[in-house]
Amino acid sequence: MDEPRWLDQDEMAAWRGFVAASNLLNRRLERQLKDDSGLSHTQYEILVHLSAAPEGSLRMTELADRLITSKSGLTYQVTQLEKAGLVSRRSCPSDVRGIFADLTEQGREAVRNAAPGHLAMVRELLIDVLSREQLAVLADGLGEVSRRLRADERA
Amino acid sequence: MDEPRWLDQDEMAAWRGFVAASNLLNRRLERQLKDDSGLSHTQYEILVHLSAAPEGSLRMTELADRLITSKSGLTYQVTQLEKAGLVSRRSCPSDVRGIFADLTEQGREAVRNAAPGHLAMVRELLIDVLSREQLAVLADGLGEVSRRLRADERA
DNA sequence: CTCCCGTTGTTCGAATTCGAACCAAGGTGT
DNA sequence: ACACCTTGGTTCGAATTCGAACAACGGGAG
Numbered sequence: 001m002d003e004p005r006w007l008d009q010d011e012m013a014a015w016r017g018f019v020a021a022s023n024l025l026n027r028r029l030e031r032q033l034k035d036d037s038g039l040s041h042t043q044y045e046i047l048v049h050l051s052a053a054p055e056g057s058l059r060m061t062e063l064a065d066r067l068i069t070s071k072s073g074l075t076y077q078v079t080q081l082e083k084a085g086l087v088s089r090r091s092c093p094s095d096v097r098g099i100f101a102d103l104t105e106q107g108r109e110a111v112r113n114a115a116p117g118h119l120a121m122v123r124e125l126l127i128d129v130l131s132r133e134q135l136a137v138l139a140d141g142l143g144e145v146s147r148r149l150r151a152d153e154r155a
Numbered sequence: 156m157d158e159p160r161w162l163d164q165d166e167m168a169a170w171r172g173f174v175a176a177s178n179l180l181n182r183r184l185e186r187q188l189k190d191d192s193g194l195s196h197t198q199y200e201i202l203v204h205l206s207a208a209p210e211g212s213l214r215m216t217e218l219a220d221r222l223i224t225s226k227s228g229l230t231y232q233v234t235q236l237e238k239a240g241l242v243s244r245r246s247c248p249s250d251v252r253g254i255f256a257d258l259t260e261q262g263r264e265a266v267r268n269a270a271p272g273h274l275a276m277v278r279e280l281l282i283d284v285l286s287r288e289q290l291a292v293l294a295d296g297l298g299e300v301s302r303r304l305r306a307d308e309r310a
Numbered sequence: 311c312t313c314c315c316g317t318t319g320t321t322c323g324a325a326t327t328c329g330a331a332c333c334a335a336g337g338t339g340t
Numbered sequence: 341a342c343a344c345c346t347t348g349g350t351t352c353g354a355a356t357t358c359g360a361a362c363a364a365c366g367g368g369a370g
Binding site for chain 2: 004005006007010011013014015017020021022024025026027028029035055068069115116119120122125126127129130132133134135136137138139140141143144145146147148149150151152
């Protein structure tokens with residue numbers, strides 16, 4: 001076990017800031033969404049990803065990939081959303097194993113309904129706090145970080 | 156319900172990057188810590204915060220504040236860590252209600268043991284991916300975001 | 311065609327999370 | 341001393357999370 005390269009002051013500040021911001025933001029958004037639309041952040045994200053997909057429809061695995069949760073977690077949440085009538089399952093014609101999650105009309109409406117409040121919160125807490133330049137750096141930097149992590153994941 | 160100001164391309168990229176990086180990083184660090192030291196990320200963070208405090212000791216509420224979890228969540232985790240012998244509870248002399256969480260010698264060792272691997276992962280996945288300038292912007296921007304969120308919280 | 315291996319989605323059990331309710335105990339104003 | 345509001349931690353129940361194990365299918369090598 002060799003001596004690691006400890007984080008210097010700036011590095012530590014970046015790391016702590018990232019962790020803190022991430023946790024605090026999640027808490028707040030979770031509360032806001034739950035109070036405002038009865039959806040958890042995860043559920044909201046599922047609906048958003050579906051509504052962004054052609055036909056409002058995605059394969060379970062594809063959806064899990066984009067959401068960055070475990071397959072079992074997705075199964076659970078899709079079941080919940082199905083009970084709530086916001087999503088429906090449809091088996092894939094070309095692959096018997098495959099399952100599509102389809103956004104229902106009610107699901108679309110739920111997103112339309114929840115989006116403005118959520119968006120306003122994201123703006124207020126993150127986007128509008130940062131300058132244009134800071135946003136660009138964030139997008140670049142964290143984009144690259146995400147890309148590498150995803151690549152790793154598949155390796 | 157007025158029309159919200161939707162996120163433009165850059166703003167969306169920043170937001171998506173942030174969410175993705177945060178989720179992916181958490182997943183990876185969780186796995187790494189669990190495999191490597193048998194600690195969850197939360198537990199590790201508790202130990203780190205304690206070891207950074209004078210005497211390795213903090214009041215429960217103070218600790219919950221720094222960790223950004225609910226009080227009940229902290230109670231649970233401290234109980235777990237106590238069972239594992241890494242932390243011990245001690246009641247506060249000046250306030251009968253108060254409880255200190257103390258890092259035990261074994262707890263200190265656990266941190267010493269887990270830190271290098273964790274640190275290496277944080278470096279590899281985040282810190283070393285970014286330039287010095289990007290790190291500075293991250294620290295500034297997200298630091299400000301966190302400060303505001305914390306201030307809000309207390310309001 | 312048949313044997314294998316990778317994929318797909320679900321199920322299962324264990325661990326964790328949260329908020330609301332709760333019980334003391336502190337502190338304040340009268 | 342008294343009533344009253346806040347604070348500190350725990351308990352409780354419900355919801356969610358994950359990974360490992362599973363069953364069923366797809367798709368190529370031979």
